[in-house]
Amino acid sequence: MTHTVSLSRLMLTDFRNYAQMSLTLDARHVVLTGENGAGKTNLMEAVSFLSPGRGLRRAVLADVARADGAGGFSVFAEVEGMEDTVGIGTGIDASEESTARRLVLNGTQARTVDELTDHLRVLWLTPAMDGLFTGPSSDRRRFLDRLVLSLDPAHGRRASDFERAMRGRNKLLSEGRFDRTWVDGIERQMAALGIAMALARQEMLGLLSRLIGEQITDDGFPSAQLTLSGFLDGELEGPAIDLEDRYAGLLAEGRNRDAAAGRTLEGPHRSDLLIRHIEKDMEAERCSTGEQKALLVGLILAHAKLVANLTGHAPVLLLDEIAAHLDSGRRALLFDRIDAIGGQSFMTGTDRSMFDALGSRAQFLTVSHGAITMG
């Protein structure tokens, strides 16, 4: 049985084009319609700040604060969450020097943003992700890591610790300091973190692939075959300690090469996510724009289902302009699929009639110049 996690209240202060906004919601889906530039995506971005990281635009926090405001911003949400009802407040104060946002849970300062994951998981799909299959591998790695993060909150910390250790190694090598014990120590640390990262990614992809395999249908949303490549390909099996030894060995062997290159050439930071369209048996990057979009939608919805199955709680989904290029039949199927995940989804569009097939399954909101009206 999947429980619905839903926002029952959302309040914004000086968030992008919202000076003050307060919204009361029920657990149904939320459809936001309005003209271009009205503030639909901004509202979704505010909801994305209820998860760790920099939100769906990967914004610099100072840019989020309303241009004519005092320099700070806040987002407050009441969430019927995974544990209980929780009040979540986040933002930055105008006077704060820090670039990190503050996070308050039920009135108490949280230690880390990872604590958010105890209450809700937020996943999103935005038009900015349309180039995922054709863009640089760093985009796919980030996408992959967000998928892992929504199942394994420790993944983010592991990745940032790995980055830090790697920068330390690069610096030592570039300065020609091959002090054995020092470099050995950093490489052992990189090996432990790097293998843990690779295994977490592989495990998530295994679970997701199995779920996709079980739900292959011919409803117009293609299925993705997902493969990890670029780091210990085909070797990520057996005890983790053996894999760590193998990776530490590769790092030690590669010191001269990496010193010359000025960076570490072997590691999970070089992985790529290879995606194929199963029904067409074709690499995603060679599929048409429409096929790529459908593939991405299918992938996000399958992942949402996986999160729901594994945690027992459906994630909150932010689907920006998801129905834009679909005919009415496809749209109705899409809404059924979204609804079947069992959670609350936020969807945007310019035209309300595009969402007619949702009927009473959604609450409809009109957005105009940073203000919201129901209906």
Ligand SMILES: Nc1ncnc2c1ncn2[C@@H]1O[C@H](COP(=O)(O)OP(=O)(O)OP(=O)(O)O)[C@@H](O)[C@H]1O
């Ligand atoms: N920090 C900020 N302060 C004030 N306004 C901002 C800030 N950041 C962005 N905006 C404005 O917010 C407006 C709404 O943007 P948003 O992306 O939410 O529009 P939208 O309703 O999703 O439109 P579209 O249908 O075109 O995607 C834009 O006009 C943008 O210039």
